[in-house]
Amino acid sequence: KKWVYLFEEGNANMKELLGGKGAGLAEMTNIGLPVPQGFTVTTEACTEYYNQNKKLSDEIIDQINNNLVILESKCEKKFGNAENPLLVSVRSGAKFSMPGMMDTILNLGLNDETVAGIAKSTNNERFAFDSYRRFIQMFGDVVQEISKDKFDKILDDAKEKNGYKDDTELTAADLKAVVVAYKKIVKEETGKDFPLDPKEQLLMAIEAVFRSWNNNRAISYRNMNDIPHDIGTAVNVQSMVYGNMGDDCGTGVAFTRNPATGQKKLFGEFLINAQGEDVVAGIRTPKNIDDLKDIMPAVYKQFHETAELLENHYKDMQDIEFTIEKNKLYMLQTRTGKRTAAAALCAAVDMVEEGLITKEEAILRLDPLSLDQLLHPTFEEAALKAAALLGTGLPASPGAAMGKIYFTAEAVCAAAANGEETLLVRKETSPEDIEGMNAANGILTARGGMTSHAAVVARGMGKCCVAGCEAIKVDEAAKRFSVGGQIFNEGDYISLNGSTGKVYKGSIKTVTPELSGHFGKIMEWADEFRTLGVRTNADTPRDASVAVRFGAEGVGLCRTEHMFFDEARLPSVRRMILSDTKELREKALAEILPMQKEDFIGIYKALEGRPVTVRLLDPPLHEFLPTEDKDIEALAQDMGLNKVDMLTVINGLEEFNPMLGHRGCRLAITYPEIAEMQTRAIMEAAIEVKEACGFNIVPEIMIPLVGINEELTYLDKVVRNTAEIVKAEKKSDIKYLIGTMMEIPRATLIADKIAETAEFFSFGTNDLTQMTYGFSRDDAGKFITDYKDKGILPNDPFQSIDVEGVGKLVEMGVTLGRKTKPDLKIGVCGEHGGDPKSIYFFHKAGLSYVSCSPFRVPIARLAAAQAAL
Ligand code: ADP
Ligand code: MG
Ligand code: MG
Structure with missing residues (x-):
């Protein structure tokens, strides 16, 4: 051998x-x-x-x-x-x-x-x-x-x-x-x-x-x-050749382009009369490679040409080691240069324009996930080096953030209103914390996984979030947390890196990146190659317009429940939930209707005619009910009940297993008037914006959590009736679509039947993963790490789709659905819609589009292009 x-x-x-x-x-x-x-x-x-x-x-x-x-x-x-x-x-x-x-x-x-x-x-x-x-x-x-x-x-x-x-x-x-x-x-x-x-x-x-x-x-x-x-x-x-023989000798390292910015200019350092690692070891301060031009002009010229030759030969940025012995140049190493995301982007675009590589090569060479670095603030490098690490959680939503810690949404809002830099720290967040999450620079939770409330909402907002940092013991009542024997009180500074999950002591300076023209170029090329559509998950006009700026082609998932949590609306929402007659419920719903409609108008306007899929109410009703004493009392008073009766009603809504309980389409089956109100709000908003702005809007109404065909046929009728009534009232001939989420395994097994009624599918891969594995997505964080460490799972199936199992259900849903309706529009709106590996699978599975949080849209566009190449 x-x-x-x-x-x-x-x-x-x-x-x-x-x-x-x-x-x-x-x-x-x-x-x-x-x-x-x-x-x-x-x-x-x-x-x-x-x-x-x-x-x-x-x-x-x-x-x-x-x-x-x-x-x-x-x-x-x-x-x-x-x-x-x-x-x-x-x-x-x-x-x-x-x-x-x-x-x-x-x-x-x-x-x-x-x-x-x-x-x-x-x-x-x-x-x-x-x-x-x-x-x-x-x-x-x-x-x-x-x-x-x-x-x-x-x-x-x-x-x-x-x-x-x-x-x-x-x-x-x-x-x-x-x-x-x-x-x-x-x-x-x-x-x-x-x-x-x-x-x-x-x-x-x-x-x-x-x-x-x-x-x-x-x-x-x-x-x-x-x-x-x-x-x-x-x-x-x-x-050996010798860089240490005298002043006509030296040694150095250089990149053919700047590895931090991508600028096309030799970048490097050298030392005269030195050997090997002297340059990097910091024994003497090295000189800039440009200085070699004056000291040894001929050698510099030869090196410059060689560097260029190597780059042309390898068609990529090179990282080169060289030694000069008695004015003679020797090459000791060349390799592909490591670079920042910004440099990668810049070099890729420049190389296409120089004719060195093709657009396809440029697209394939970039790491979609690294684009995150370009969209979110990062820590200043020097400041980060000096920082003390407190613990590591899940990198739930990227970016860097620092600020004073607060333990309730109200405290964050108050401090932020005073112009303070704030972070919200909670055991876990709930929908009531939305405003605090919005006001804070970043969010830290001690519990919860990558699809926990904090993670999903923060990603939607494009806000830094570290979730499930178990090392941190939060005492919300005492307004402090402890970690490794240290105590942090309200108002103390910490810093979060949502891209790595790391939590640091003190405030670390952050820098906000600027989007370069190179970024736009890459996105433009990506769009030329990809066949998979990219939509966004957005619940507010603001998120929706951010996503449109990043290139979203529509909204794949507008969750209506977030609109219900608005402080001004909660009283009506609570009255709606707790009403014991249909009349009272309809009265409460009538109060909510104009507000919901207002939201949809905002979103339709932000989307300028691009498609919007609105999902009917999904979460279990008790999530909207008050938990704190003073809120319960206020609600009782509002509804003319005494506190004990109030509590009985609230407790009656409690479920053993809310994720598998009275939620999704099951709510609308018990209370069709909720679906009627939401349909009316969607239709009226669409008709008004269509008429006012001339956008060709086709509302897409999506029914969640269907597992039985009859659930869908029943609700299809409810929604369709209401839609037709609204059309008649407004004398509109607007078209609309009624579709369903594919998120219960049973639905994927009978997708052919479901497609007889459904006009589109959207795979809710969060729930589909949860139910296929039988893993509660809010609790899986506790053991998934062990599963990974012990080789039982290669990675977190909530982060990257499980092609073997959940993927098979997706493929089955696609095949069966299209057997009934050959050009059925099928999307994905789980968190996987923004994960490059999953996107590759969705492309192969023949989906029409993926939908992801606004800041993931560029990543999805690039990943979809790579999948197509
Ligand atoms: P590393 O993988 O850590 O970069 P190298 O094998 O590249 O280690 O060696 C480090 C340095 O040693 C080189 O950059 C070069 O300066 C020096 N060196 C290695 N081999 C020779 C050689 N044959 N003649 C002169 N210098 C050498
Ligand atoms: Mg080396
Ligand atoms: Mg779901």
Whole structure:
């Protein structure tokens, strides 16, 4: 088996076998760039090393030695030769770049004899001993696991003793003394002399690099970045070039474009007379790459051209490492540059306009979720570094927020009205908290999952929210929370990152991003490619117009219950619920009608003729009832009841399992007058706006939680009758559609029957997931993490659709529904409508559109385009 490849034997496509660094070195070698010669020991050899109980097999060792001989003859130097020694670097490099996580050793091959040879052949004794002391230090650290500090201390002492500021001031004699002291440390720490045989050094170093694959920082980096643990690292053995031979030498790193902004301009740093990690290690302050133009104009020109060549070759932004030896440029590494979301967007658009890549490539290259970074405030980087983490919850709604904490909606509203920056902290939120949520900069809850009330509402508002932060113990009555032994009282500052779920102590400065022209371009291109429609979930004219600005093509879900929670309306709503006769209920409903109508008028206007799906009342009625004593008393008085009777009525509405109780279409079946009132409000609003503004409005009335065909046929009649009455009253010929939610598994099983009545479907994947799994979406947060940790679930099915199970129901619903009505319009309005992985599935399943919260609309547009490509 071939375990070792010369650079010229590899290419860019061999990342898996040669690692990213090895593949890059091979590719650069083959396109004729100045790369120091070398060879790569494969990732398979790493796996083999672990399989053999951390031993290199004889076959691997033989191949290493054979390639070493080839390298010697190419370089016309000999490993361990006293006159003309070959020195090499031993560099780690896995398939996925793991910057700084594994180890590299430079100047290997030095010993007491070869160091003299180097000094003589380069006529530079200082350089030879500087290289030697670096080698011992790196070898001691990486191979022999001797603490770096021990070596650093000796170097620092030597500088201090001589009054030097910079390590370039150390003379040859100083460095010789350092080498002696370093060797002494090695002897003390390992009980053995520093290994002087270069071949022994090489094998020890290769093994150490293989071992570094499993050091703690590499393991946690892989965990954080979803990199598998079993793919191993390759090792690159490369002849050394020297950036530390004098002032005509140097080393540096550069990006072909600015990785923070995407601007097309070389971006990087270098150091004169330095080696390897000096630039990033912060030993000296590096210079801007632009300065190289003045210091070494010819080298700069060559580097600039090479960078451009590499970018054109790879058709992407490159992150390049280079070294200059006696005014000659060497390329040591190239890889795709990591970049911010803003830079990714900017570079992608620019590259299309430069003709480097196609629009399709640009679209596919972007991470839809990263667009979030561009739409929401973020923390200032420097301020974030200094911040103390208090705990981590679910990243329920992205963005960064800071402010003083308040524990009730009223307190937040009052403080915000005074111009304070506020955060609402609650055990969990309920619909009564809406105004406080709206006034606060952000929301923190101790309980609840990704589809909890706080999460759903905050996403709708585009407001930062961390939900289910279990570490935080909230005492709402005492107006404080405790976490890890610290107490935070009302008015104390904390900061929330809704994109990561992290909660910090104190106030961290935030910055609000601006939407660039590049953003618009990408969205425009995305729209060219996607076939899936993108609508929004919006309950208010404000949310709806935000969504339209982000490109929503309609409202896929307008939840009417949020309108019921308005403080001015609650009394009428409560009277409606508690009325014991139809007459009284109709009277209360008549009070609500004009208000509902007003809302729909606002939304129809904001949508300017785009379609709007309105869902009839969904939640169980007791959610609207008062819980606090003073509110109960007020309501009793309002209704002419005594408090005890009032409580009896309220308690009578209590349910054991409200999620599976009297909600959705079941309410309208008991109280058709609610559906009648809502239909009237929708129809009247539509007719008025149509006439006033000339928009061609076709109201879409959606009946929730249908599981039985007869539920739908019954309510279809109620809604249709009312709609026809309104049309006749207003002498309007407006068209309208009556459809249903697909959110009860049974409905998807009989979708063919349901489609006989329904004029459209909308999959409510939150409820469908909840009922398919039998997981309460408000309680699942407690155990889903364990499920993920133990490999029982790959991810939270409320975040990303479960293709295997829930997805099968969706597919069945689509197939059966369209069997009855071939061009049935079918959408999705659960939280999954804004999740790129789920969107990919919905596209394949043939849905007409997805509907998501306003701030997710751009993400959905991009993801839908990617799904189509
Ligand atoms: P990392 O993966 O952490 O970036 P590298 O293997 O790229 O580690 O090595 C770090 C640095 O060491 C390189 O950027 C380069 O400056 C220096 N280096 C590595 N190999 C050589 C070599 N053959 N000649 C000169 N310098 C080298
Ligand atoms: Mg590197
Ligand atoms: Mg539902």
